[in-house]
């Protein structure tokens with residue numbers, strides 16, 4: 001059924017919201033004020049999920065999408081607005097959710113990425129019938145792509161080498177670093193024909209890992225932000241937008257933090273550049289802890305790193321002044337939240353890639369901590385995602 005609706009406002013994940021016979025309808029790619037014709041693709045109990053068929057009345061904020069796969073692959077939500085309008089929309093969505101769900105009225109500060117395309121240093125692709133692609137959002141519908149505008153130039157050049165990375169089905173992870181070096185990880189149960197020599201002719205290849213076995217080079221690379229160096233295993237987390245990471249480090253380095261506990265520390269990314277007296281890091285992925293220990297050494301620091309879940313902070317036998325938390329999308333677990341409430345460190349720095357779990361946790365932490373600064377970090381331009389940095393002080 002194709003019907004026309006008026007778009008009222010945007011959802012937190014960048015979809016246009018309108019109504020069909022009084023029921024909410026979400027439309028990816030539609031903007032507030034627009035009249036659009038849509039096709040219902042999914043009829044849920046309390047809302048419709050719709051596909052944009054045509055824009056009848058255009059918003060003056062609408063721009064042409066530079067990506068031919070927008071609306072098809074589902075990886076982007078803001079290809080149809082300018083970079084500044086996108087960040088305005090996301091920052092005001094963050095202010096709104098902070099107010100509605102955590103009762104916090106804050107002027108969110110924007111930290112903009114210098115680039116809104118070619119910024120991602122990591123791309124995870126599906127392979128089907130020898131083609132690269134993504135699964136369309138929330139489906140197993142394969143969308144073949146031959147390029148991704150969000151990816152770094154080094155990663156984009158790997159797309160052109162599809163014939164040198166031939167396997168019928170599986171996954172391919174491509175990561176790049178500050179120096180344009182590339183590491184490729186392939187998981188497949190099929191026979192893989194990989195022409196390493198040809199790949200090396202076109203990209204600065206650091207390593208190829210096939211089904212967890214290094215078949216060329218190394219399973220890590222060295223990343224650099226300002227004058228900090230990080231060894232990053234192919235399986236370890238690293239922030240996807242180096243430019244924004246550099247700006248976060250600049251903000252954090254404006255203060256000094258005494259004794260620090262860096263929870264969810266990854267390879268030591270946020271904790272290493274801090275001005276501090278001492279640092280304890282905690283991380284659940286073994287390879288990342290090994291990297292963090294190495295990274296402390298190459299950055300000439302004496303940090304201690306522990307393998308385990310965040311709540312092992314309770315085992316630290318020292319007076320902690322500052323706790324950094326940078327959890328995955330699920331936010332803090334109950335034990336860690338309880339620890340933070342009872343421990344009452346002087347400073348708390350909460351970095352989050354999910355505003356929903358952030359506000360859930362802040363609605364509890366705000367009784368003990370003053371939420372001093374909230375930053376919208378433009379870590380993922382064009383996509384529905386956002387990163388936030390919150391600086392909290394004990395009341």
Ligand SMILES: C[S@@+](CC[C@H](N)C(=O)[O-])C[C@H]1O[C@@H](n2cnc3c(N)ncnc32)[C@H](O)[C@@H]1O
Nearest residue numbers: 237264265266269283284285309310326327328
């Ligand atoms: C968003 S990343 C942040 C990493 C690091 N702070 C950085 O800036 O690169 C979250 C990290 O938490 C780790 N992690 C996930 N669950 C955890 C848990 N329960 N306890 C400790 N670390 C965890 C992940 O492996 C990942 O390295």
